[in-house]
Amino acid sequence: MGLKLEQYKRIVENTPNLIWVSGVDAKCYYFNQTWLDFRGRSLGEEYGNGWFEDGVHPDDKEECMKIYLENFNQKKRFNMVYRLQRHDGEYRWIDDTGAPFYDEAGNFAGFVGSCVDITERIRGQQYKERATQDGLTGIFNRQYFFDLMQEEYFKSVENKTPLSVIMFDVDKFKSINDNYGHLIGDQVLKSITEAVNKVIRDFDLFARYGGDEFVVGLPGTSTMAASKVAVRILESIEKVKIKKEPELAISCSIGTVTLNKENNFEELIDKADKALYSCKNDGGNCVVNFNHKFA
Numbered sequence: 001m002g003l004k005l006e007q008y009k010r011i012v013e014n015t016p017n018l019i020w021v022s023g024v025d026a027k028c029y030y031f032n033q034t035w036l037d038f039r040g041r042s043l044g045e046e047y048g049n050g051w052f053e054d055g056v057h058p059d060d061k062e063e064c065m066k067i068y069l070e071n072f073n074q075k076k077r078f079n080m081v082y083r084l085q086r087h088d089g090e091y092r093w094i095d096d097t098g099a100p101f102y103d104e105a106g107n108f109a110g111f112v113g114s115c116v117d118i119t120e121r122i123r124g125q126q127y128k129e130r131a132t133q134d135g136l137t138g139i140f141n142r143q144y145f146f147d148l149m150q151e152e153y154f155k156s157v158e159n160k161t162p163l164s165v166i167m168f169d170v171d172k173f174k175s176i177n178d179n180y181g182h183l184i185g186d187q188v189l190k191s192i193t194e195a196v197n198k199v200i201r202d203f204d205l206f207a208r209y210g211g212d213e214f215v216v217g218l219p220g221t222s223t224m225a226a227s228k229v230a231v232r233i234l235e236s237i238e239k240v241k242i243k244k245e246p247e248l249a250i251s252c253s254i255g256t257v258t259l260n261k262e263n264n265f266e267e268l269i270d271k272a273d274k275a276l277y278s279c280k281n282d283g284g285n286c287v288v289n290f291n292h293k294f295a
Contacts, residue, residue, distance in 0.1 A: 012032050013032050013033045013034075014033075014034075015032065015034060015114075016034060017034065017114045017115060017116055018031075018032070018034050018035040018038055018094070018114070018115035018116075018117075019031065019032040019034065019035060019112070019113065019114055019115075020032075020035060020051070020112070020113045020115070021110060021111070021112045021113075022072075022110045022111045022112075022113075023109070023110040024108060024109065024110055026068075026069065026072050026110075026111075027047075027048045027049060028046070028047070028048065028049075028051060029047060029048075030043075031043060031046050031051065035115070037087075038084075038086055038087065038117075039051070039055060039084075039085070039086070039087055040086070040087025040088075041054075041087075052064070052065070054085075055084050055085045056082055056083070056084060056085075057082065057083035057084070057085070057091050059083075060082040060083050063080075063082070064080060064082045067080045068080070068098070071098070072098075072111060075100045075108060076100070077097070077098065077099040077100070078097070078098050078099075079095070079096065079097045079098075080096050081093060081094065081095050081096070081118070082094055082096065084115075092117050092119045093117070093118050093119045093121075093122045094115045094116070094117060094118070095115065095116045095118045096113055096114075096115045097113060097114055097115075098111045098112065098113035098114075099111065099112060099113075131144070132144040134207070134208040136186060136189060136190065136208070137189055137190055137193040137208050138193070139193055139197075139206050139207055139208055140205060140206065140207035140208075141207060141208065142207060142208070142209050142210060142215075144207070145205055145207035145209070145215060145217065146265070148205050148217070149165075149205060149217045149265055150265050152205070152217060152219050153259070153264070153265040153268070155219075156219070156259055157259075161219075161220055162220060162221055162222045162223075162225075162258055162259060163217075163218070163219055163220070163221070163258070163259040163268075164217075164218040164221040164222070164223065164225070164226035164229075164256060164257065164258040164259070165215065165216070165217055165218065165226075165256070165257050165258075165268055165269060165272040166215065166216040166218065166226060166229065166230050166233065166254060166255070166256050166272065167209065167213065167214070167215045167216075167254070167255045167256075167269075167272040167273055167275070167276045168213070168214055168215075168230075168233065168252045168253060168254040168255070168276065169211075169212045169213040169214065169252060169253060169276065169280075170188065170189070170192065170212040170250065170251075170252055171250075171251045171252055171253055171280075171284040171285055172284075173185065173188070173211075173212040176188060176248070180245055180248065184242060184244065184245055184248070185212075187242055187244075188240070188242060188248075188250060189208075189212060191240045191241075191242060191250075192214070192237055192240060192250070192252070193206075193208075193214075195233075195236040195237050195239065195240050196214070196216070196233050196236060196237070198236060199229070199232040199233055199236045200216060200218075200229065200233075203219065204216055204217060204218055204219070205217035205219075213276075215269075215272070216229070216233070221258070222258060223256075223258040223289060223291045223292070226256045226257075226258055226289070227256055227287060227289050230254045230256050230287040230289075231287060233252070233254060234251075234252060234254055234285070234286070234287060237250060237251065237252050238250070238251055238285075251284060251285040252284070252285070253276055253279040253280045253284040253285065253286065254276065254279060254286070254287045254288070255272050255273065255274065255275025255276030255277070255278065255279055255287075255288050255289075255290065256272065256275060256287065256288070256289045256290065256291075257271040257272040257275055257289070257290040257291060258291050260291065271290045271294070272290065274290060274294065275288045275289065275290040275293065275294070276288070278293060278294075
């Protein structure tokens with residue numbers, strides 16, 4: 001025997017999810033009690049577009065409404081994530097899934113949506129990103145790079161597969177900061193990051209080592225192959241142009257090393273660093289391979 005309408009209403013009113021219902025005009029006419037308690041507002045205040053105008057974060061409104069109307073007009077199920085203001089004024093991240101529903105005659109009657117507060121999950125992701133990523137460039141930070149490359153080092157030793165490291169820094173970066181300012185200096189670092197990401201593989205490990213110094217871990221990569229990657233990086237960085245300072249020429253100094261008989265990963269990094277500074281002593285804008293120059 002099917003549930004009666006009143007039973008359905010009680011279920012919807014008591015569900016922990018935030019529920020909304022819109023009509024054929026796309027405007028919302030129903031919100032369950034969980035929603036109203038979350039918002040601290042009455043049905044009359046939320047009715048129509050009240051919830052949207054007074055509740056959705058200003059930065060999320062355009063994308064939120066775009067997704068909603070596009071799928072509403074096509075009568076397609078959708079999912080979107082946005083920030084909704086809670087009764088205490090805090091904006092919470094909401095995962096909202098909407099789907100069309102139809103009346104007994106099969107006519108389109110509107111949309112029904114179910115929302116879940118995912119703020120803690122988002123914060124957990126953001127915390128992990130802060131713990132593993134460089135704040136300026138978005139690539140790995142030094143500590144996380146070391147953690148990942150330690151694993152690659154042991155894999156390489158155990159499986160007898162090659163492992164290479166590239167270290168590079170920006171030529172005359174202090175002069176760039178002094179002459180153009182730190183905002184331009186930051187833009188140089190971000191643009192270099194984008195340029196390097198274009199010429200390395202998805203599984204290569206790219207990190208900001210500190211200041212204007214970067215490092216790339218190349219699993220399964222021989223000495224010759226690492227040198228080729230380094231040249232691609234050199235050429236890609238030479239093409240970088242800063243919009244506000246189009247005449248600014250950017251180059252870098254690169255050192256490479258391939259695992260040989262090092263006792264630990266730190267020795268490998270030290271040798272890559274030695275190759276890098278040998279390159280700088282030669283005038284920069286070049287590649288020095290440790291295995292060739294110092295072996």
